[in-house]
Every structure is written in C-alpha cells, then in structure tokens.
Amino acid sequence: MKSRPPPQKLRQRGILRERVFGCDLGEHLHNSEHEVPQVVKSCAEFIEKNGVVDGIYRLSGISSNIQKLRFERLYL
Numbered sequence: 001m002k003s004r005p006p007p008q009k010l011r012q013r014g015i016l017r018e019r020v021f022g023c024d025l026g027e028h029l030h031n032s033e034h035e036v037p038q039v040v041k042s043c044a045e046f047i048e049k050n051g052v053v054d055g056i057y058r059l060s061g062i063s064s065n066i067q068k069l070r071f072e073r074l075y076l
Contacts, residue, residue: 010016018031020039028037047056 007016020028
C-alpha cells in the first residue's frame with residue numbers, strides 16, 4: 001500500500017487547494033501571501049463596478065478628516 005504524497009506535492013499538482021472558508025484568516029493570508037482575502041477583493045470590485053458605492057463604505061470620525069478623505073478620493 002502506497003503512502004499518500006505530502007500536501008505540498010498535492011498542491012503543486014492542483015489536487016489539494018488552499019481552504020478559504022472555515023479556516024483561520026491569519027493563516028490563510030499567510031499561506032496565500034495576500035493582504036486581503038480574494039473573496040473580499042472580488043466582492044468590493046463587483047460592488048464598485050456594478051453598484052451604487054455612496055453609502056456602502058461608511059466614514060466615521062472627525063468631520064474635517066472625513067472631508068479630507070472624500071477630497072482625496074475624488075482627486076486621486
């Protein structure tokens with residue numbers, strides 16, 4: 001009876017994929033070498049491309065800081 005190959009070889013062959021849901025977020029980001037999970041990035045891109053963005057991303061805090069952030073967003 002053959003032993004199962006190590007997980008690294010299974011990943012290289014595309015047999016074993018990195019889990020996205022139901023795993024530790026920090027571990028997933030470390031293994032995927034991304035700062036933001038791809039599913040979050042995809043959702044944000046879809047919303048910005050197809051949806052109304054005003055009101056979805058809330059800014060809270062000092063009014064002058066909010067105005068500064070809005071100004072930077074408009075003119076970058």
